[in-house]
Amino acid sequence: MKNTRKEPKDTNEIATPRTTGDAPAEFQRFGSVVRLPIGLDQKACEASVDALNQVLADTITLRDLYKKHHWQVSGATFLQLHELYDKHYAAQQELVDQIAERIQLLGGVSVAMAQDVAERTQIERPPMGREPVPNQISRLLTAHEQLLRTCHESAGDAGKNGDDGTNDLLVSDVIRTNEFQVWFLSQHLVPTPVTEPEEAMAGAERR
Numbered sequence: 001m002k003n004t005r006k007e008p009k010d011t012n013e014i015a016t017p018r019t020t021g022d023a024p025a026e027f028q029r030f031g032s033v034v035r036l037p038i039g040l041d042q043k044a045c046e047a048s049v050d051a052l053n054q055v056l057a058d059t060i061t062l063r064d065l066y067k068k069h070h071w072q073v074s075g076a077t078f079l080q081l082h083e084l085y086d087k088h089y090a091a092q093q094e095l096v097d098q099i100a101e102r103i104q105l106l107g108g109v110s111v112a113m114a115q116d117v118a119e120r121t122q123i124e125r126p127p128m129g130r131e132p133v134p135n136q137i138s139r140l141l142t143a144h145e146q147l148l149r150t151c152h153e154s155a156g157d158a159g160k161n162g163d164d165g166t167n168d169l170l171v172s173d174v175i176r177t178n179e180f181q182v183w184f185l186s187q188h189l190v191p192t193p194v195t196e197p198e199e200a201m202a203g204a205e206r207r
């Protein structure tokens with residue numbers, strides 16, 4: 001039988017990694033939503049993808065704000081806050097992955113890179129320098145509240161559109177995690193005296 005197999009002109013051509021190629025630069029445009037068989041209307045998927053990309057940009061920003069504070073914290077509560085900030089960072093990182101993957105499974109494209117996140121986030125840009133602890137905590141609480149307001153609105157919309165999965169992710173994971181972190185942080189701003197309890201009690205009685 002005649003061998004019809006086409007031999008490459010240069011065998012090394014096959015072994016050479018294709019660092020650039022003929023494939024288009026993108027095969028799905030950001031902002032587009034392709035159809036997957038998940039029992040949801042196209043309109044519902046588009047609305048959820050749009051809302052989740054906002055939540056994702058804000059969650060990535062909040063996550064990075066925690067790492068900034070983890071590195072730059074100072075003062076008597078250094079170790080406690082250094083560790084707490086990193087714990088919250090890790091929980092936000094979990095959420096980032098869950099939100100991004102839900103966007104993809106809805107047929108969308110998740111926002112990913114820092115430049116794109118910076119353009120979309122609603123969280124205020126912090127200064128590059130170090131801030132004192134009360135400012136760090138206030139800044140985090142403001143960011144959490146901004147994010148929570150967006151999540152409540154988006155969860156309600158997803159529920160109305162029949163997108164139960166997005167509603168569940170926002171309510172059970174994103175909202176619950178953020179509320180919990182707000183509680184932990186906000187208790188640091190209650191002016192409970194660490195020393196001189198008698199003086200503090202006397203002050204409380206005078207009030």
Ligand SMILES: [Fe+2]
Nearest residue numbers: 070071082086
């Ligand atoms: Fe660290």
